[in-house]
Amino acid sequence: MNMEKLIELDKKHFIHPTSSIQQQQEQGPKMIVEKGEGIYLTDTNGNVYIDAMSSLWNVNIGHGREELAEVAAEQMKKLAFSSTFSTFSHKPAILLAEKIASLAPEGLNAVFFTSGGSESNDTAIKLVRHYWRIQGKPEKRKIIGLGRAYHGVAAASTSATGIPEFWNMAGKMMVDIYHADNPYGNGKEKAIASLRAVIEREGPETVAAFIAEPIQGAGGVLIPPKEYLQEVRAICDEYGILYIADEVITGFGRTGKWFGIENFGVTPDVISFAKGVTSGYIQLGGVIVSDEIHNVLKEKSKGTLFHGYTYSGHPTATAVGLKNIEIMEKEGLVENSRKMGEVMLEGFKKIKKELDIVGEVRALGLLGAVELVADPETNKRFAPELQVAPKVIEALHQRGVICRAVTYEGTDIICFAPPLIMNEEQVNTMVERLHDAIKEVRESLSRVLQ
Numbered sequence: 358m359n360m361e362k363l364i365e366l367d368k369k370h371f372i373h374p375t376s377s378i379q380q381q382q383e384q385g386p387k388m389i390v391e392k393g394e395g396i397y398l399t400d401t402n403g404n405v406y407i408d409a410m411s412s413l414w415n416v417n418i419g420h421g422r423e424e425l426a427e428v429a430a431e432q433m434k435k436l437a438f439s440s441t442f443s444t445f446s447h448k449p450a451i452l453l454a455e456k457i458a459s460l461a462p463e464g465l466n467a468v469f470f471t472s473g474g475s476e477s478n479d480t481a482i483k484l485v486r487h488y489w490r491i492q493g494k495p496e497k498r499k500i501i502g503l504g505r506a507y508h509g510v511a512a513a514s515t516s517a518t519g520i521p522e523f524w525n526m527a528g529k530m531m532v533d534i535y536h537a538d539n540p541y542g543n544g545k546e547k548a549i550a551s552l553r554a555v556i557e558r559e560g561p562e563t564v565a566a567f568i569a570e571p572i573q574g575a576g577g578v579l580i581p582p583k584e585y586l587q588e589v590r591a592i593c594d595e596y597g598i599l600y601i602a603d604e605v606i607t608g609f610g611r612t613g614k615w616f617g618i619e620n621f622g623v624t625p626d627v628i629s630f631a632k633g634v635t636s637g638y639i640q641l642g643g644v645i646v647s648d649e650i651h652n653v654l655k656e657k658s659k660g661t662l663f664h665g666y667t668y669s670g671h672p673t674a675t676a677v678g679l680k681n682i683e684i685m686e687k688e689g690l691v692e693n694s695r696k697m698g699e700v701m702l703e704g705f706k707k708i709k710k711e712l713d714i715v716g717e718v719r720a721l722g723l724l725g726a727v728e729l730v731a732d733p734e735t736n737k738r739f740a741p742e743l744q745v746a747p748k749v750i751e752a753l754h755q756r757g758v759i760c761r762a763v764t765y766e767g768t769d770i771i772c773f774a775p776p777l778i779m780n781e782e783q784v785n786t787m788v789e790r791l792h793d794a795i796k797e798v799r800e801s802l803s804r805v806l807q
């Protein structure tokens with residue numbers, strides 16, 4: 358089928374997720390991806406791109422790994438699907454739960470499976486409310502998240518998301534979810550004070566849990582000060598509030614550790630995960646809970662736990678998850694993420710020295726960002742109508758690199774989350790192209806900047 362026909366059908370029949378439907382109708386799809394291999398994507402015109410976002414922060418072991426296709430095919434032939442409801446179980450789900458428990462921070466050993474991040478955060482939020490309810494504290498149901506957070510698009514996860522645009526479509530989907538200020542742009546002290554103020558305002562006896570990504574992804578790869586998350590943990594302990602770490606992006610090696618929260622010396626009560634657990638080869642997510650929560654569930658959760666997805670612990674998905682983790686271990690990809698992340702950050706720093714529209718640069722493992730500002734001394738931002746970050750993304754696209762811009766609240770942030778299999782040469786190529794793309798946009802802005 359030719360390209361024109363595909364574009365026509367796309368416009369006519371395909372509603373894209375998180376997209377401008379108007380833009381799609383006017384322009385059609387920007388690229389139709391046909392093939393993935395390693396860190397590269399190839400479109401229907403034969404153009405090859407570095408997938409510098411691991412697609413949606415998820416293809417951690419890179420594209421085209423036949424081992425995963427083989428394990429999926431084997432599992433499908435043997436037992437494509439079987440329920441895990443009630444007392445039914447099967448080997449891949451049991452073994453993956455055990456494997457994840459062995460990798461998770463100490464004291465988190467029980468896993469509930471879902472099919473993605475949104476379901477995981479909804480599960481986490483329902484579970485913490487249930488945890489308090491079965492201990493005779495049904496009033497402890499409020500959830501506190503952070504501004505700029507992204508937790509997904511299901512009912513609770515939409516509400517926990519701290520980017521209000523996500524509430525436009527159908528309203529805030531779940532009541533009793535509130536937000537405190539993010540340390541980004543506000544500083545640690547103000548963010549801590551804001552969290553305390555929200556807890557005090559709502560009454561700690563009504564707060565079930567705090568939820569945050571260790572590093573906010575969709576918010577713009579915002580790495581909080583280590584002390585901030587440690588203080589948050591202490592505040593949660595002080596007020597008797599559970600701590601949910603949304604590790605949907607940061608889990609499974611992205612930050613150079615198995616779980617992102619390990620970088621901050623904090624142990625959460627609940628971890629939600631998805632994406633990297635299968636490197637996106639098949640849908641899978643889940644929630645890991647602390648022994649304390651698991652014990653309360655075991656002792657006090659009488660009758661049926663009325664929460665389960667048809668695909669909770671899907672045999673093929675969990676078999677792929679197991680193989681994916683086996684490959685990550687065999688190839689030392691968590692360590693590689695840490696090392697290559699350092700190379701990437703050094704590259705970003707070099708660009709900052711050379712180009713005067715680069716503000717803060719940051720990375721932890723292969724999760725990083727470069728901010729573009731009108732004045733790096735004062736951090737003065739560009740006028741949003743200049744569309745600086747989208748222009749850099751376009752210039753990168755022209756140079757064969759796919760990554761993502763965050764322009765929320767007037768920022769111009771270029772995000773990077775390349776596959777964890779990147780080698781030094783590939784990181785350097787990606788960084789060089791970034792340099793050239795920013796330089797090109799810098800030159801086009803010269804009149805504005807004078």
Ligand code: PMP
Nearest residue numbers: 473474475507508509574605606
């Ligand atoms: N949490 C975080 C931190 C995410 O980045 C995402 C997806 N980008 C989600 C939750 C939602 O995951 P999903 O799209 O798989 O539902």
